[in-house]
Amino acid sequence: MPSVPCMMHFSLERNKAKEMDTSVSVDEFFEQVITVKMTPDKKALDIIDQTLLPGTVKRIQLTSREAIWEAIKRLQVRGAPAIGCTAAYGIALLASQYQTGDTEEFVKKLKEDKAYLASSRPTAVNLFWALNRMERTCEQAAAEGMSVPDMKELLTEEAQKIRDEDVAISRNIGEIGFSLLKELKKDGKPVNIETHCNAGTLATAKYGTATAPVYMALEHGWAGSDLHVYCDETRPLLQGARLTAFELQQAGVTTTVQCDNMASILQQNGKVDIIFVGCDRVARNGDAANKIGTSGLAIIAKHYGIPFYVCAPSSTIDIATPTGAEIPIEMRDPDEVTEMWYSERMAPEGVDVFNPAFDVTDHSLITGIITEKGLCKAPFEQAFRELGIE
Ligand code: MRU
Numbered sequence: 389m390p391s392v393p394c395m396m397h398f399s400l401e402r403n404k405a406k407e408m409d410t411s412v413s414v415d416e417f418f419e420q421v422i423t424v425k426m427t428p429d430k431k432a433l434d435i436i437d438q439t440l441l442p443g444t445v446k447r448i449q450l451t452s453r454e455a456i457w458e459a460i461k462r463l464q465v466r467g468a469p470a471i472g473c474t475a476a477y478g479i480a481l482l483a484s485q486y487q488t489g490d491t492e493e494f495v496k497k498l499k500e501d502k503a504y505l506a507s508s509r510p511t512a513v514n515l516f517w518a519l520n521r522m523e524r525t526c527e528q529a530a531a532e533g534m535s536v537p538d539m540k541e542l543l544t545e546e547a548q549k550i551r552d553e554d555v556a557i558s559r560n561i562g563e564i565g566f567s568l569l570k571e572l573k574k575d576g577k578p579v580n581i582e583t584h585c586n587a588g589t590l591a592t593a594k595y596g597t598a599t600a601p602v603y604m605a606l607e608h609g610w611a612g613s614d615l616h617v618y619c620d621e622t623r624p625l626l627q628g629a630r631l632t633a634f635e636l637q638q639a640g641v642t643t644t645v646q647c648d649n650m651a652s653i654l655q656q657n658g659k660v661d662i663i664f665v666g667c668d669r670v671a672r673n674g675d676a677a678n679k680i681g682t683s684g685l686a687i688i689a690k691h692y693g694i695p696f697y698v699c700a701p702s703s704t705i706d707i708a709t710p711t712g713a714e715i716p717i718e719m720r721d722p723d724e725v726t727e728m729w730y731s732e733r734m735a736p737e738g739v740d741v742f743n744p745a746f747d748v749t750d751h752s753l754i755t756g757i758i759t760e761k762g763l764c765k766a767p768f769e770q771a772f773r774e775l776g777i778e
Contacts, residue, residue: 414606417638418594420445423470424551426477430484430544433477435465438590442634453482453501460508460515463625467591468668468704469554472514475505476547479522484540491530494539498526510716511677511746512668513706518550551593557701558595560760565601565664565699566608569615572661578616578642580661582654585622585679586631587666587699597699597758598664599632602641612640618654621647622679624724624743648681655692663689663696664758670698670705674751674768675712680744686753695755702759702777712748720745 424435432449433456440446448464450456456478459465465474482501488494502519509515525546529539572579587598595603602615617636622628629645636643646654654660663685667678676682676698689696709715722741727733735741757764757771764771772778 414603414639418589421590421635423467423590423593424465424474424477426481426544426547430481433474433481435459435474436590437464438466438631439464441590441630450478451481453478453504456481457505457508460505466627467586467588468512468514468666469557469592469597469701470590471509471512472518472703473547473551473554473593475515476518476522476550478505479519480540480543480547483526483543486536486540489536491534491536491539494536495526495530499523509718511718512704513709514668514701514703517703521550522546554593554701555595557703557760558592558597558600559604561597561699561701561758562595562600562602562604564758564763565697566604568662568695568697569601569605573614578614580616580618580659582618582620582651582660582663582685582694583632584620584628584648584663584665584682584685586627586635587664587678588632588635590631590635591666596635597666597701599636600699601664602636603639606639606641613642616642616644618660619643619645620651620681620685621645622681623648624728626729627679648684651685652688655688655694660689660692660694663694664699665697667698667700667704668746669709669715670700670757670768671709671711671715671748672707672769672772673711674754674757674764674766675715676700676749676751676754676757677712677715677717677746678749680747683747683749683753686749690753696749696753698749698754698757700757700759702761702775705757705759705772705777707772707778712750715746715748717747718745719743 421436427434432451434447434449437446437448450459460471483498486494486497502523506519529542569579583598588596605615619628619632633643633645665678665682667676669677686696720743722743725741725743726735751768761775
């Protein structure tokens with residue numbers, strides 16, 4: 389896909405961040421908030437610590453498998469594609485540290501590290517997809533008799549490929565989403581989009597999935613005021629308020645934050661034209677797991693007749709999982725609900741807390757699933773097959 393020169397500029401002046409320039413182009417901004425990369429000497433992973441956003445923009449370096457595991461578990465790096473990229477770079481980094489010159493030993497160690505990183509989070513299938521791809525690359529190279537130093541090099545290249553492919557995937561998703569936005573554009577009025585959680589540039593290598601149509605619109609010359617994105621706050625970890633609102637506001641897009649329980653009044657009052665959400669795993673029948681609250685949003689959208697699109701790289705579609713009922717849902721620490729955002733506890737000590745990180749949106753509520761290969765409509769299993777997603 390041809391790269392479209394970016395025309396917009398925006399200001400970071402109101403951000404408290406110390407490390408960012410005060411006025412940068414969108415491409416420079418993307419560079420500064422890059423979710424994950426290798427340091428130039430390839431001795432560490434370099435991630436933006438998303439737990440500190442939006443107040444502090446800080447990059448941290450990870451060198452051990454424990455630190456990489458922790459960063460994924462604690463959501464310092466999060467979002468399905470970004471987790472996949474981190475795992476791929478993580479394997480490449482860890483493999484570069486192996487002291488052995490023996491191929492068999494090398495493959496064995498890589499498999500151990502793969503299993504360890506795979507235990508960090510259960511729902512986003514991109515994690516397992518990326519780890520499997522790195523393992524396959526290693527096994528194939530070993531079978532072909534490649535030397536250990538060459539295998540180390542190859543794994544770094546493969547991780548970089550996964551990252552670069554993710555950028556291209558987001559752009560394709562964005563172009564398809566943008567074609568839907570163009571249909572909704574009326575003279576002098578912004579297109580109103582609602583989104584949930586952060587499926588933005590911070591959740592991917594670049595552009596995001598649910599936000600990609602917005603970034604593509606900007607690249608195609610739309611002004612930030614031609615778009616109005618309503619960001620669900622996204623309790624309990626506030627990815628919508630902290631991350632999506634941050635990146636879209638920095639990009640100059642008209643942005644509004646509302647609490648999750650305000651989605652109904654928003655849609656009832658005709659404020660939303662279209663909904664784009666990301667996803668962590670799509671089952672064969674089109675059921676889609678995404679951040680907790682997504683399925684409620686889809687139910688409300690169905691009631692008010694608002695188109696609801698799931699934006700999904702094909703690596704997020706898990707053909708081996710028949711329906712959403714088989715998608716493992718991560719349960720997280722009760723403190724995230726009762727204490728994390730408050731100066732004092734907001735629920736009685738000892739009370740039970742229900743804190744699933746994701747829910748599954750039934751395929752019947754989904755207008756379409758936008759993949760980089762094309763737009764899928766129900767019946768989804770057939771649509772996936774037609775696009776070669778198997
Ligand atoms: O728990 P998180 O913050 O990793 O959850 C992220 C989401 O649910 C995103 O919507 C999803 O991973 C898609 S990211 C393009």
